[in-house]
Amino acid sequence: MNTNREYTNPLVEQRADPWVYKHTDGYYYFTASVPEYDRIEVRRALTIEGLREAQPVVAWRKYESGPLSANIWAPEIHYIDGKWYIYFAAARTTETKEGLFDHRMYALENTSANPLEGEWTEKGQVRTAWESFALDATVFEHKGVHYYVWAQKDPDIDGNSNLYISAMENGWTLKGPQTMISTPEYPWEVIGFKVNEGAAVLKRGGRIFMSFSASATDHNYCMGLLTADGDSDLLDAASWTKHPDPVFQTSEENGQYGPGHNSFTVDEHGEDVLIYHARNYKEITGDPLYDPNRHTRAQRLRWNADGTPDFGVPVRDGRE
Template identity: 70%
Template sequence: MKPLIVQRADPYIHRHSDGYYYFVASVPEYDRIEIRRAQDLEGLVTATPVVVWRKRETGILSANIWAPELHYIDGKWYVYFAAAHTTETKDGLFDHRMYVLENDSANPLEGSWTERGQVITDWESFALDATTFEHNGSRYYVWAQKDPSIEGNSNLYISKMSNPWTLTGPQTMISTPEYDWEIIGYKVNEGAAFVRKGDRVFLTYSASATDFNYCMGLLEADSDADLLDAASWRKSQEPVLTTDESISMYGPGHNSFSASADDEKTLFVFHARTYKDIVGDPLYDPNRHTFVVELLWTDDGRPDFRGSIAALARSAQ
C-alpha cells in the first residue's frame, strides 16, 4: 500500500472553493507549519511547501509543533495547532497548549499570519489536537485534554465558539479512554475529526500509544441532537481501524476528512507506518506517512474504514 505523501503525520487536507487542495501536517522536525496546495491530490506530492510560521526559540510556542489544521471561516484562514514550551528552568516539551493563527489573504500561502493566541479551556493542562466544524448554525471546537482529576493522558471535549479562537459556554467531555484498545501504552483519546452523513454526525478519534498499537475509534450522534450533551454521543466498543500486518499498515490514525474534486465523495486522510519495529521513541520516528482513500459507507450509513483500506490495498496490487 503506497502513501500519498511520505513523512507527514497528523495530515489535514482542505478542498477549497478556489479548486485547490490545501495540505498541512506535522513535519518530522516539529519546528514549523507549512502549507502546500495543488489542483489535484497527486499534485500535492510535488507541490512546494510554503513555511507560514516557525516555532519560537524559547518560552511558549517553542517546541513540538504538532497536528496543524487549516480551516476557512467567515472569509479568513485559520491554522489550529498545538505547541509545547521550553525555558531555562523547565522542560515542558510535552506540556502542550492549543493555539490559533489567522490570515485574511485569499491564498493562505500568501499574506501574513497573526498569532491569535492560546485557546483557553477550563483547565491549564496538557491540551492538543483541536478541530472545528459548523453544524446547524453553530461552530464547535473538539479537542483532547488532560483533566487533572481523571487518570490518563487525554480525553475528548466539545464546546461552542464565540469566534474562531474563543470558546463559549459549557465544555463537555464526550469520551475518555476506557476500553483495552484505548489504553495500550498510554490512556489516550485524541485527534478527533468530524464527518456527517444523512441524519447522523460522526467523530473519529485515535487511541493508545503512537506505535503499532495506535488505532481509531468512533463516536456518533443524531444530527439534530444536542452535541454538548455527552449522552447524545454513542461510542464504538471496538476500534474501527487497527494495524493490518497483511498490507504493512501499522498504527493508523490521526485522520481528517476532505472532499473529492466533484464533491460527490468523502476522502479519508490518515497517517500510518509501513513497518512495525521502531528504534527509540515512536514520536521521533519520522516515517508516519499520509494516505488518502475514498471513504466507503456501510449499508446502515456508518463510515467503513476497513472496507475503504481494503479497496485501497486491492487497487495497489
Template identity: 75%
Template sequence: MMDVSRRYANPLIEQRADPFIYKHDDGYYYFTASVPEYDRIELRRAATIEGLREAKPEVIWRKREKGMLSANIWAPELHRMDCKWYVYFAAAHTTETDEGLFDHRMYALENDSANPLEGQWVEKGQVKTAWESFALDATSFEHRGKHYYVWAQKDPNIPGNSNLYISELENGWTLKGPQTMISRPEYDWEKIGFSVNEGAAVVKHGGKLWMTFSGSATDHHYCMGLLFADEDADLLDAASWTKLPEPVFRTNEENGQYGPGHNCFTVGENGEDLLVYHARSYKEIEGDPLYDPNRHARVKVFAWREDGLPDFGVPEPDTAAAEAADQVGK
C-alpha cells in the same frame, strides 16, 4: 454515483504525520501536517489530491527559539470561519530541564487573505479551556450556523493522558460557553502504552455527525475509534454521543500498515468520500515512536454501509505512484 473502487497512490506525502486536507470553494486542496522536525507549520495546495504530492510547501510560521511555543509543534489544521483562515496547532515549551517538552497547549493563527499561502498569519494566542493542562489536536466544524471546537486534553482529576471535549466557538480562537467531555479512554484498545483519545475529525452523513478519533500509543497499537450523534441533537450534551466499543481502523499486518490514525476527511475530485490518515510501513521502531519520522500521509476512498455506518475497510498497502496513477486513469 460515488466510485469507491478508486485507488490513490500511497503514501501520498512521506514523513508527514497528522495529515489534514481542506478542500476550499476556490477549487484547491490545501494540505498541512506535522513535520518531522516539529519546528514549523507548512501549507501546500494543488488542484487535485495527487497534485499535493509534488506541490511546493510554504512555511507560514516557525517556532520560537525559547519559552512558550518553542518545542514540538504538532498537528496543525486549516479551517475557515467568518471569511478568515485559521490554523489550529499544539505547541510545547523549552525549559532548562526539558520538563516542558510534552506540556502542550493549543494555539491559533489567523489570516484574512483569500489565499492562505499569501498575506500575513497573525498569532491570536492560546485557545483557553477550563484547565491549564496538556491539550492538543484541535479541530473545528460548522453545524447549523454554529462553529464547534473539539480537542484532546488532560483533566487533572481524571486518570489517563487525554479525553475528548467539545465547545462552541465565539470566534476563531475563543471558546463560548461550556465545554463537554464526550469521550474518555475506557476500552483496552484505547489504553495500550498511553490512555489516549485524540485527533478527532468530523464528517456528516445520513442525518448524523460521525466523529473519528485515535487511541493508544503512537506505535503499531495506534488505531481509530468512532463516535456519532444525531444531527438534531444537542452536540454539547455528552448523552447525545454514542461510542462504538471496537476500533474502526487499525493495523493490518497483511498489507504492512501499522498504527493508522490521526485522520481527517475530505472529498475527491469526483465527490468520493476520502479518509486521510497516517501510518507506518513497518512495526519495529527504535526509540520513542514520536521521533520516528516515517508516519506517512495516506488517503483512501471509503464507503457507507446499509446500516448508515462508515466502512473504512483496512489500510491499503504502499503502492508505486506510477502504478496507482495508471490505475486511476483507466
C-alpha cells in the same frame, strides 16, 4: 474502476497528523506535522494526488524559547467567516523531556484569499477550563454554530487525554459549556497511554460521525468512532455514542502499522476520502514520536448499508 478515485501511497512522506481541506476555490489545502516539529507548512493542489509534489510554504515557525518553542504538533487549516485559521499545539523548550507533554493550543489567522500568501497573525492561546496538556483541535460547523473539539488532560481524571467539545465565540475563543464526550475506556484505547485525540468530523444522513485516535503512537495506534444525531444537543455528552471496537487499525497483511490521526475530504467527484498517517514497519527504535516515518496516506471511504462509515483496512503501499 475509475482511476481518478485511486491513490498511490504514501501520498506525502514524513508528514504525520495530516489535514486536507477542500475549499470553494477548488484547491485542496494540506498541512501536517513535520518531522522537526519546528514549523507549520501549507501547500495546495487541484487534486489530492497533486499534493505529493506541491511546494510547501512556511506559514509560521516556532520561537527559540517560551511557550511556543517546541514540538509543534498537528496543525489544521480551516476557513471560518471569510478568514483562514490554523489550529496547532505547541510546548515549551526544557532541558529535560518533561516538557514533551506541556502542550497548549493556539490559533493563527490569515485574511488573504489564498492562505499561501499574506500574513499569519497569532491570535494567542485557545483557552479552556483547565491550564493543562491540550492538543489536536479541530472545528466543524453545524446548524450555524461552530464547534471546537480537542484533546486535553483533566487533572482529576486518570489518563493522558480525553475529548472535549465547546461552541465558539469566534475563530480563537470558546464560549459556554465545555463537555467531555469521550474518555479512554476500552482495552484498545489504553495501550501504552490512555489516549483519545486527533478528532475529525464527517456529517452524513442526519448524523455526525467523529473519528479519533487512541493508544500509543506505535503499531498500537488506532481509530475509534463517536456518533451523534444531527438534531441532538452536541454539547450534551449523552448525545454521543462510542463504537465499542476500533474502526481502523494496523494491518499486518498490508504492512501498515499504527494508522490514525485522520482527516476527511472529498475527491473530484464528491466522494468521501480518508486521509491518515501510518508507518510501513512495526519495529521502532527509541520514542515513536521521534521516528519520522509516519507517512500521509489516502484511500476511499465507503459506507455501510446502515449509513455508517466503512473505514476498511489501511491499503498497501503502491496503487490502491
